[in-house]
Structure formats: structure tokens, C-alpha cells
Amino acid sequence: MKDVFNELNIQPSNQGTYTGKRWIPSNGITFSSVSPTNGEHIADVVGSSEENYNQVIELAQSAFETWRMWPAPKRGEVVRQIGEALRDKKEALGKLVSYEMGKSYQEGLGEVQEMIDICDFAVGLSRQLHGLTMHSEREMHRMYEQYHPLGIVGIISAFNFPVAVWAWNSMIAWVCGDVCIWKPSEKVPLCAVACMHIVQEVFDRNDVPEGVNGLVVGNYEIGQLMSNDTRVPLVSATGSIRMGKKVGEAVGRRLGKTILELGGNNAIILTEHADLKVAVPGIVFGAVGTCGQRCTSTRRLIIHESIYDEVKETLRKAYGQLRIGDPLDANNHVGPLIDTDAVAMYTKALEEVKAKGGNLVVEGGVLEGEGYESGCYVKPAIAEAQNEWEIVQEETFAPILYLLKYKTFDEAIAIQNGVKQGLSSAIMTTNMRESETFLSHRGSDCGIANVNIGTSGAEIGGAFGGEKETGGGRESGSDAWKAYMRRQTNTINWSTELPLAQGIKFDL
Numbered sequence: 431m432k433d434v435f436n437e438l439n440i441q442p443s444n445q446g447t448y449t450g451k452r453w454i455p456s457n458g459i460t461f462s463s464v465s466p467t468n469g470e471h472i473a474d475v476v477g478s479s480e481e482n483y484n485q486v487i488e489l490a491q492s493a494f495e496t497w498r499m500w501p502a503p504k505r506g507e508v509v510r511q512i513g514e515a516l517r518d519k520k521e522a523l524g525k526l527v528s529y530e531m532g533k534s535y536q537e538g539l540g541e542v543q544e545m546i547d548i549c550d551f552a553v554g555l556s557r558q559l560h561g562l563t564m565h566s567e568r569e570m571h572r573m574y575e576q577y578h579p580l581g582i583v584g585i586i587s588a589f590n591f592p593v594a595v596w597a598w599n600s601m602i603a604w605v606c607g608d609v610c611i612w613k614p615s616e617k618v619p620l621c622a623v624a625c626m627h628i629v630q631e632v633f634d635r636n637d638v639p640e641g642v643n644g645l646v647v648g649n650y651e652i653g654q655l656m657s658n659d660t661r662v663p664l665v666s667a668t669g670s671i672r673m674g675k676k677v678g679e680a681v682g683r684r685l686g687k688t689i690l691e692l693g694g695n696n697a698i699i700l701t702e703h704a705d706l707k708v709a710v711p712g713i714v715f716g717a718v719g720t721c722g723q724r725c726t727s728t729r730r731l732i733i734h735e736s737i738y739d740e741v742k743e744t745l746r747k748a749y750g751q752l753r754i755g756d757p758l759d760a761n762n763h764v765g766p767l768i769d770t771d772a773v774a775m776y777t778k779a780l781e782e783v784k785a786k787g788g789n790l791v792v793e794g795g796v797l798e799g800e801g802y803e804s805g806c807y808v809k810p811a812i813a814e815a816q817n818e819w820e821i822v823q824e825e826t827f828a829p830i831l832y833l834l835k836y837k838t839f840d841e842a843i844a845i846q847n848g849v850k851q852g853l854s855s856a857i858m859t860t861n862m863r864e865s866e867t868f869l870s871h872r873g874s875d876c877g878i879a880n881v882n883i884g885t886s887g888a889e890i891g892g893a894f895g896g897e898k899e900t901g902g903g904r905e906s907g908s909d910a911w912k913a914y915m916r917r918q919t920n921t922i923n924w925s926t927e928l929p930l931a932q933g934i935k936f937d938l
Contacts, residue, residue, distance in 0.1 A: 431529055435473075437522045438624040446475040446619060446647025447482040448626045449489050450633060451640040456482050458648055461616045466532040466766040467756055469804035475619040478646040483655050486644040490582045490609045491661060493641030498579045498607040506556025506605050511632045513549030516542060519628055523593065523621075525758065530618050531592050532766040532806065533720045534757045545597035547890045548906065555911055556605040567932075570925030577915035579607030580687070584656040586613045586667040586677065589768050590723045590827075592621035595691070598890070598905045599666045599914075604642070606914045608664075611644035613656060617768055619647045657681050664689070664914065668725075671825075671851070671899050678901070689913055690901025691894070693825040694853030696876075696885040697730035697834075699842045699868065702737055704858035705882070706744065712858070712884035713831075714748050718764050718810040719886055722829030723772070726854040726878070726886040729825065730817070732834045732842050742791055742833060745812055749792045752810060755801050766806035767828060776808050776828035782821040783830075789814040791833065817845045825851060839864060847875045853896030854878040854885040877904070 434440075445453040446461070458477035465472055478486070497505070516523070520542045528538035561576040583603040587595045592614065600610045614622035626645050633643060646652050653673075656662055657680035666689040667677045674692040681688045698713055716728030733741050757765030767773050773796055780794045794811030801807075810829035815822050822832050836842040846855055855876040857868040865881045867873050877896035878888065888894050893908035895901065904910040930936060 431525065434522045434525045434529075438519065438526060439627040440473055440526070440620055440624060442473050444473060444475045444620070444623050446623070446645065447478040447486060448643070448645035449486055449640050450493070450638065450643040451630070454482055454485060456647075458482060461619050461647065463530055463618070463620045464769075465529050466768055466804050466806040467529055467758065469806075472530060473620055475623060475647050477616070477648045478652060480655060483646050483648075483652060486611055486641075486646055487582065487659065487661055489641030490611055490644055491641070493639040494579070494581050494609045496639045497609055497642050500607070502556045502559055502605055502607065505607065506553045508632060508636050508638060509549050509556070509601050509605055510553045511636070512601070512629055513546050513553070515628050515632050516546050516549065520546070523624060523628070526624055527592055527621055528757045528765070530620050531589060532757055532768055533723075534762065534765055535760060537720060538757075541591060541594045544594040544890060548597050548601045551890055551907060552601040552605045555602065559606065559911065559915070566921065568923070568929045570923065572922045572924065573920065575917060575919050577606075577912065577917055580663045580914060580916055581608060582662045583608045583610045583914060584613070584659070584662040584665040585610055586653050586656065586665065586669065587615060588669045589615035589617040590720060590725070591668075592618040593625055595668050595905070596622070596625065598894070599689075600643070602906075602911050603914045606911055608914055609642045609644070611646060611656070611662070613646050613648060613652050616647065616649050622647065653677065654680065658684065660684050660686070663687060666903070666905065667691070674901050687913070689895075689903035689905060691725065691896070691903050691905060692899060692901040693851050694725045694727070694896060694900060695729050695823070695825050695849040695851040696726055696854040697732055697846045698728055698855075698885060699846055699857040700731060700733045700737070700741060701839070701842070701857065701859040701861065701864055702734040703861040703864065704737070705860055706741070708882055709858035710744055710748060712856070713745065716884035716886040717831040718752060718829045721764055721767050721808070722810065723768065723827050724886050726888065728831060728885045730822065730832045730834055732836055732845050734842070735835050735837055738833075738835050746791055749810060749812060754797060754807055754809065764810060764829065766804060767808060768806070770805050772827060773806055773808060775826060776830065779821055779826040779828065779830055780811060780813070783813045783815060786815070786819050786821070788819075794830065817848055823849055839867070843868070843873055850899045851896065852876045852898035853900040854880070854888075856880040856883060856885050858882055
């Protein structure tokens, strides 16, 4: 990994406060990055204090005055170059993501590819920040809508996608004319430091104002500062429902804007008409990919009673083929959980399942011995359960899949929707009526609903987000860009009179 650290400018001790051009000496908490792959200390990052945070905010305010005046296509050209820089650093950054977070190297590369893809999307978007023109009821009047940048966008990201979620937000926000300040997860600070170094070369080459891109590494206290700061009109936060409620309450209290991407309790409905050759790989990847630490991970599998036993046995055999170990080894399917706290939550969840009388189709457990010294490796587990159990109703960020049996299609839909989260959902069927019902207003109540693919692995072209306690925000593709801008309605009178709307007369 030494070559990777050198290429990405990772030092034994790193500053965690960045202004877009300079690394400010930080005087906050020092965070030690420890790899869950082997338990080894990688490097330290000195976090931001409140003073550091305010320095970055003030520079961002000043930069916004200049940056918003750049033509959007010119801002898009900067983002295009960032995409090229990420292509050059894809392997190195993908390895760092894998090593610091624990997801497989293939998934690490995939995450960097998401960053590249969103750059490409944003470049095209920079020439399409369109409004609407409508007819006025008054003669010789023109009405239209346009969008303006908001200002500072605060980005709070989670450990499971250490780089992609920042890119989803920042690339779109930048072409919209906003400036960004990022508070990454303190569990994966080196990935954020690496991203700043990559972007800095592009920004310097294009004379981008200092303050357009800021970094403030810190714990929840930095998140609180950002959430309560009236200078930050939009906070985009990714994390747990508990965290999101606190952010939403703080920002809402000051009537700010939020994009909240919170927990998921995602289900796949497996009907008697499913093609199991297609379904099983999607189920297994959805349940064990990133060691069950995706917000879109498959948590519940709702199976028609006629195929229940067959599916259960098929999954048991499939799980028996999983290879668990060093995520940088391409032969392994599953890497570690992020830390021992996550392992404790995993273990507690399995204990609760057993206490409820749930049958473990595939036994879980913590792996020990050679190659598992970090204490973060666990076995993906499958349990027969009931949807109403409290442990099934909650999101456990670990590779535990609950099997739920149904008789009627309406019952399957009710089970799917019978949780407080509403992020991703899927149905496996070759029956058009089932698939169309699932996608209709009678079907899934989630922000994402798929047919014959799993719950995990969204493309950047579509808006990403969920409903209910998942937060209701949308990031990435489609028209999600509108959340980063303020809408303005304009009416222009080009006549020699002053007619009022609705025919009101007001003669003087």
C-alpha cells in the first residue's frame, strides 16, 4: 500500500482542514485510521476545531461571490477535468477505499467509477440548467422560471461510501454554482484527504477561487456546527435515521434545506414466477456485498410459499461458496465490517433472532485466526423470521438476511411496505401483472423499485433516495440538481400599461 499512499499524498500525519488551496493547521481531535482488513494503523488525521470550521466557512462565502458568476459550462469544464483526474487515480483511490473501509477491491473500483460517472453527468448538466417559460394571462407580458445557486452546500457523508456520496453532491453542486464543505465520516478520513489532493491539482490549473472546495474532518460536533449554521443554506446528510432526525431538526429549526439519505430496510419479493438463475445472484450480492453495509443492502427476502423450501436450500448452498477475507484479494467475495462496534451490533442482532425462536438457515459468527486478526470479519447469516419482530423492523448494518414467507401477492406487498424505512425494493418475477402492480401506486412505497435486479447497485442517471424515515431526499441523476438551487419566477411587462393579475382594477 505504500505506493498507493505516495500516489495519493497520504502522510503518517495529515491535516483535516482544507480550503480548496491550502491545508490549514488543525487544532481539533486527532483521528487514527485503522484498517479493518488487518487491524493495522494506517495514518492520523488532525480534525477541525470550531475555529477551523469558521475559517473554511468564511472562505467559502467569499468564493461563492466569484464562483457563481462563472458560466455554468465553464464550471462544467472544471468538473470534466476532475473526472479525468479520477480516471488517472482510479486504481490507487479504489485500493485506498478498499483498505480503509473494508469493501472488496472490485467494489472500491466501482465506487471510484461512480465518481467518474457523476462527473460525466454533471458536465452535460452544466449546459442544461433549464427553467420553464409559460404564457401570461396579461397581454405583452412574459413569464418564466429560472434557477440560481444557493451558496454553501454542507455535505455530511457516511463511512460505507467514503468518496462516491461526496462526489454525487459536490459535482452537481459545483456546476450549479454552489460551493461545498465536506464533513466525511471520521472512520474513513484518509479517503477524504486523498480526494482533496486529487481535486486541488485541477482547481489550481483552472484558477478556481479558494473556498469552492472545503474539508472539515470531525465528529458529530462538526456536524452540529454545520446543521445549525445559517450560512449553510443546504445540508446534504447521509447516515442513520437517528442522525438524520437530528440534522433535519436542526436545519429545519432555522428553515434551511436538507437532502437526507438515511437508513434502508430493503426487501426483495420472490414470486412463484421468478427465474431463480437471475434472482439468486442478485439476492446474494445484495445481502453480502460490502459485508451488508450498504444503505441499499438486501435485508429481507419475501418468498412465495410454493418455492420457499427450494429457495432456502439454494441460498444455503450459495452462502457455502462465499469466500471471506482480505478485500484486496480478488478471490474473496466478502471483506470485513468497518470496526468491532459493528461486529458487536451484528452479534447482538443474531442473539435477538435466536431469542425470538428464529431458525438460522446459515449460522453466523465472528471469524478468528490467521487472516482475521482485526476482529472485524463475520460470516454472512440467513435467518427465518417474522416481519413484525423488532429486530427485523430495524436496520442492522451487517450481512444478515431474513427469510419471510407469503401466500398472496397482496400479502407480499404489505410485508414489503410494513417497515418505517423506504429506500430500495425489488421484485423477481416473469409475470407482467405482478411486476406492473409492484411498480404502481398499489405496490412498493420505496424511492427505488426494481424488477429482476436486486436492491443494491443504483446507477447515477436516476435520482437516488427514499421515502418515509429514509428521509425523502434525492441525489445524483435526473432532476436532483434542482435541490442545489433556488427557484425564481419572473414576470416581465413589455407593454405601455400596467394591467394587474386576475383582472383587478386599481386606478389612481
